[in-house]
Amino acid sequence: MELRPILSTLSRHKTAAALIVFEIALSCAIVCNALFLIAGRLERIDRPTGADEQHVVTVQARGLARDENANALTQTDLAALRAIPGVANATISVQMPFGNSNWNSSVRMTAEQRGETMSVSNYIADEHLIDTLGLKLVAGRNFTRDEVGDFGRMRTEGKVHFPAVILGQATADRLFPAGDALGKGLYIWGEEPSRVIGIVERLAKPNDFGSAASYEESVILPGQVPYSSGAYLVRVQDPSQRQAVLEQAQKALLAQGPTRIVDAEQARTLESMRDRYYRQDRAMAWMLVAVIVALLVVTALGIVGLASFWVQQRSRQIGIRRALGATRGQILRYFQTENFLLATIGIAIGMLLAYALNQLLMQRYELPRLPLFYLPIGAVALWLLGQIAVYGPARRAALVPPAVATRGA
Amino acid sequence: MFGYYFNLALRSFRRNRALTALMVLAIALGIGASVTTLTVFRVLSGDPIPQKSDQLYYVRMDPATMDGFTPGEDPDEQMTRFDAEALLREARGDRQALMSAGSVAVEPDAEGLAPFVLQARYTSADFFAMFDTPFRHGSGWQRGDDESRARVAVISRAMAERLFGDTDPTGRSLRMGRTDFRVVGVLDHWRPTPRFYDMSSGEFTESEDVYLPFSTSRDLRLPTQGNMNCWAEPTGEEGSTGPDAPCTWMQYWVELDTPAKAATYRAYLDNYTSQQRAAGRFERPDNNALTPVMAWLEEREVVPSDVRLQVWLAFGFLAVCLLNTVGLLLAKFMRRGGEIGVRRALGASRRSIFMQCLVEAGTVGLAGGALGMLLALLGLWAVRRQPADYAELARMDPTMLLVTFAMAIAASLLAGVLPAWRAMQVTPAIQLKSQ
Numbered sequence: 001m002e003l004r005p006i007l008s009t010l011s012r013h014k015t016a017a018a019l020i021v022f023e024i025a026l027s028c029a030i031v032c033n034a035l036f037l038i039a040g041r042l043e044r045i046d047r048p049t050g051a052d053e054q055h056v057v058t059v060q061a062r063g064l065a066r067d068e069n070a071n072a073l074t075q076t077d078l079a080a081l082r083a084i085p086g087v088a089n090a091t092i093s094v095q096m097p098f099g100n101s102n103w104n105s106s107v108r109m110t111a112e113q114r115g116e117t118m119s120v121s122n123y124i125a126d127e128h129l130i131d132t133l134g135l136k137l138v139a140g141r142n143f144t145r146d147e148v149g150d151f152g153r154m155r156t157e158g159k160v161h162f163p164a165v166i167l168g169q170a171t172a173d174r175l176f177p178a179g180d181a182l183g184k185g186l187y188i189w190g191e192e193p194s195r196v197i198g199i200v201e202r203l204a205k206p207n208d209f210g211s212a213a214s215y216e217e218s219v220i221l222p223g224q225v226p227y228s229s230g231a232y233l234v235r236v237q238d239p240s241q242r243q244a245v246l247e248q249a250q251k252a253l254l255a256q257g258p259t260r261i262v263d264a265e266q267a268r269t270l271e272s273m274r275d276r277y278y279r280q281d282r283a284m285a286w287m288l289v290a291v292i293v294a295l296l297v298v299t300a301l302g303i304v305g306l307a308s309f310w311v312q313q314r315s316r317q318i319g320i321r322r323a324l325g326a327t328r329g330q331i332l333r334y335f336q337t338e339n340f341l342l343a344t345i346g347i348a349i350g351m352l353l354a355y356a357l358n359q360l361l362m363q364r365y366e367l368p369r370l371p372l373f374y375l376p377i378g379a380v381a382l383w384l385l386g387q388i389a390v391y392g393p394a395r396r397a398a399l400v401p402p403a404v405a406t407r408g409a
Numbered sequence: 410m411f412g413y414y415f416n417l418a419l420r421s422f423r424r425n426r427a428l429t430a431l432m433v434l435a436i437a438l439g440i441g442a443s444v445t446t447l448t449v450f451r452v453l454s455g456d457p458i459p460q461k462s463d464q465l466y467y468v469r470m471d472p473a474t475m476d477g478f479t480p481g482e483d484p485d486e487q488m489t490r491f492d493a494e495a496l497l498r499e500a501r502g503d504r505q506a507l508m509s510a511g512s513v514a515v516e517p518d519a520e521g522l523a524p525f526v527l528q529a530r531y532t533s534a535d536f537f538a539m540f541d542t543p544f545r546h547g548s549g550w551q552r553g554d555d556e557s558r559a560r561v562a563v564i565s566r567a568m569a570e571r572l573f574g575d576t577d578p579t580g581r582s583l584r585m586g587r588t589d590f591r592v593v594g595v596l597d598h599w600r601p602t603p604r605f606y607d608m609s610s611g612e613f614t615e616s617e618d619v620y621l622p623f624s625t626s627r628d629l630r631l632p633t634q635g636n637m638n639c640w641a642e643p644t645g646e647e648g649s650t651g652p653d654a655p656c657t658w659m660q661y662w663v664e665l666d667t668p669a670k671a672a673t674y675r676a677y678l679d680n681y682t683s684q685q686r687a688a689g690r691f692e693r694p695d696n697n698a699l700t701p702v703m704a705w706l707e708e709r710e711v712v713p714s715d716v717r718l719q720v721w722l723a724f725g726f727l728a729v730c731l732l733n734t735v736g737l738l739l740a741k742f743m744r745r746g747g748e749i750g751v752r753r754a755l756g757a758s759r760r761s762i763f764m765q766c767l768v769e770a771g772t773v774g775l776a777g778g779a780l781g782m783l784l785a786l787l788g789l790w791a792v793r794r795q796p797a798d799y800a801e802l803a804r805m806d807p808t809m810l811l812v813t814f815a816m817a818i819a820a821s822l823l824a825g826v827l828p829a830w831r832a833m834q835v836t837p838a839i840q841l842k843s844q
Contacts, residue, residue, distance in 0.1 A: 023736065291723075
C-alpha cells in the first residue's frame with residue numbers, strides 16, 4: 001500500500017491527527033502503568049505465609065478480669081481443643097498470620113552491641129506451633145518441652161528469656177549470609193543469648209509492618225502463652241471439617257469456666273483471614289481494571305467519532321478514487337493503514353510517557369521500575385483497539401458509490 | 410445573545426445526536442471518576458476538629474537510651490507513662506489529657522446478654538472538653554476523679570442503647586472488669602475522621618465505646634492495647650505498663666489557645682527534658698515535638714497512598730476524556746463549516762462565532778456535569794461498598810456538587826477553545842464557493 005497519499009492527507013488535518021495521536025499516547029501510558037499496578041497487587045495477594053492455611057482455624061478466649069491462674073487454664077484449654085474430633089493439633093501463639101497483633105523485637109549479635117542488627121517479628125508459642133501451622137522445618141530441630149517456659153510468669157517477674165530460637169529462612173539469610181546459623185547465639189529478649197536450633201522454610205509476619213522486603217523476617221520463640229495474651233490455633237485433619245471444629249472449639253472453651261468470653265467473630269479460618277486481609281488489594285485491582293476498560297472504550301469512541309467525520313468529509317474524494325478504479329478493499333485498507341500509522345506514532349509517544357509516569361510513581365509510591373514487557377502489551381492492545389474502532393467508519397467509506405464523484409459533494 | 414447561542418447549541422445537539430451523546434458521555438465519565446476520587450480524598454484529608462485544630466498539640470519526646478540513636482530522627486511516636494503523668498500533673502497547658510487504648514470485659518445487667526469485650530479509651534478528665542465531644546446525657550468526669558481513681562465511665566450512644574435501651578443511664582451502674590462503674594455521661598454520635606487523637610490502631614476506625622479514667626484503668630490492671638515500644642526489660646509488678654517502664658505507649662495532647670502559649674510550652678518541654686537528662690533518666694539530646702493536629706496528620710501520611718493514586722488515575726482518565734472531546738468538537742464544528750461561512754458572510758464577527766462555539770461546548774459540559782454527578786453518586790456508592798475503614802464516609806456534599814459542575818463546565822470550555830478557534834478561522838468565501 002502506498003503511504004504517500006495517506007501522509008499528505010494527514011498533513012492537511014494536522015490538528016485532528018495530533019488529537020488522535022495524543023489520546024492514544026495518553027491511554028497507552030496509563031494502561032501500561034495500570035496493568036503494572038494490577039500485576040503488583042496480584043503478586044502481593046499471592047504471597048505465601050508458610051503456613052498450611054487450608055487446615056488451620058483460630059479461636060480466642062478472654063476473661064472477665066485478670067486471671068492469676070491463666071497458664072494452668074490455658075493448658076486445660078489446649079487439651080480440650082485437641083480432644084475435639086477432627087483436630088490434629090492445637091497451640092497458642094501471641095500472633096498469627098493475618099492477625100492484628102504484631103510483636104517485634106530487635107536482634108543483636110553480641111551482648112555488647114549497641115543498636116540492632118535487624119528487627120524481627122516474634123511468634124511466641126510452644127513446641128506444637130510448627131506442626132499446627134504446617135511449617136516446613138528445613139534445618140535443625142523443633143523445641144523440646146523443657147525449652148518452653150511460662151511466658152506469662154516470665155513477664156510478671158520482669159525476666160523474659162528464651163534459651164532457644166527457630167528462625168525463618170529469610171531471617172537466617174539476613175543474619176547469617178554464610179548459611180551457618182544453626183548453633184549460633186542471638187540476643188533477642190533480655191541479656192542472655194538464645195541459641196538458633198532450627199530454621200523453617202518460610203514464616204511471614206502477621207501483617208505488613210515495615211518494608212515489603214521484610215515480610216518474611218520472623219522468628220519463633222519458645223513460650224507457654226497465657227490465653228489472655230494470644231489466640232488458639234487449631235489444625236484440622238480435613239479442611240471440610242473447619243466450621244464444625246470452630247463451633248466445637250468455642251463450646252469447649254466456654255465450658256472451661258463461667259468467667260470466660262469467647263467472641264464468635266474471632267473464631268475464624270485462616271483462609272477467611274487471608275481473604276479479608278487482601279480485600280482492599282483486590283478492590284484496588286478491580287478498580288484499575290475498570291479504569292483500563294473505561295479508558296479503552298473512551299479512546300475507541302473518540303477514534304470512531306473522528307474517523308466518521310473524516311469519512312464524511314472525504315466522501316467526494318473517495319467517490320473519485322472509486323470512479324478511477326479503486327476497489328472497496330483498497331478504500332478499507334486506506335483508512336485502516338491511516339489509523340495504524342496514527343496509532344504507531346501515538347504508541348511511540350505513549351511509551352515515553354509510560355516511563356515518565358512510572359518514574360513519578362516510583363518517586364511518590366516507591367513502586368519498582370516498569371518492566372519492559374508491559375510496553376508491547378500496551379502497544380498491541382492499542383493497535384487492535386484502533387483497528388476495531390476504525391473498521392466501522394472505514395467500511396462505510398468503502399461503501400461510498402463511485403457516482404458520488406459526479407455529485408456536488 | 411447568550412440565550413440565542415444556547416438555543417443554537419440545543420438545535421445542533423438534535424442534529425448530531427450520536428456525536429453529542431459521545432461528548433457528553435466522555436465528559437461525564439471523566440468528571441464522574443474525578444469527583445468520586447476527589448470526594449474520598451477530601452473526606453480523608455479533612456480537618457477532624459476544624460474549630461480548634463490549630464490549638465491542639467500532640468506532644469512527643471525521645472526518652473530512649475543512646476542505643477540505636479540516629480541524630481535527626483523523629484522523636485518516638487508515643488510517650489512513656491512516666492512523662493505523660495508528669496506533664497499531666499504539672500498541667501501547664503490550658504487543657505491536657507494523656508490516653509491509651511484498652512479493652513474491657515463488660516457483664517451486662519440485662520437477662521440473656523452474655524459478657525462481651527469492648528474497645529476502651531483510658532484517659533483523663535480534660536479529654537471531653539478538649540476534643541469538644543458531644544454529650545447526649547450527663548458529662549465527662551472531673552479532675553478529682555482522676556486523682557481518686559474513681560470508678561466512673563462515659564459510654565457511647567450505641568453502647569448506651571445496647572445496654573440500657575432508651576432510658577438515660579447516667580448514674581446507673583455498669584460492671585466492667587469485675588468492677589462496678591458509675592455511668593456519668595453518654596456521648597452522642599462522635600467519630601472524628603481521621604481519628605486523629607490516636608492513629609496507632611488505624612486512622613479511620615470508629616471511636617471507642619467506653620471511656621475510663623486512666624488512673625482507674627491502672628488501679629484495676631485493665632488490659633491495654635495498641636503499639637508499644639520498649640528499649641529495656643521492664644521491671645516491677647505492672648511490667649511494661651508500669652509507672653517507670655522504659656516503654657512508650659501513651660498519647661499526650663495539650664490545648665494552647667494562642668501561639669504565644671505554644672512557644673512558652675515548647676520552652677517548658679525543653680526545660681523538662683533537660684531536667685530529666687540531668688537526673689539521668691534521659692540520654693538523648695532534646696528532640697521534643699509539639700505538633701498541631703493538621704501537621705500531625707500530614708506527618709503520619711494519613712491519606713492512604715491507594716487513595717492518592719486513585720486521584721491521579723482519575724485525572725489522567727479525565728485528560729483522555731477531554732482530548733476525546735476536543736477531537737469530537739473539532740469534527741462537529743468543522744462539519745458545520747458551511748453554516749459558519751454563511752454566518753460570517755452575513756456579517757457575524759469572528760468573536761461571535763468563537764462565542765457561539767464556546768457556548769455550545771459549555772452546554773455539552775453542563776449536560777456532562779449532570780450525568781457526571783449521577784456517575785459520581787454511583788461511584789461513591791461503589792466506594793462505600795469497598796472493604797475500607799473509611800468506606801462509609803464517602804458521601805457527596807454540597808461543595809462537591811458545585812465542584813462537579815464547575816469542573817465539568819471548565820473542562821468542556823477548555824476542550825472547546827481549540828475547536829472554536831479553528832471554527833472562527835473559517836473563511837466565508839471558500840465555504841460559500843464550495844457550496
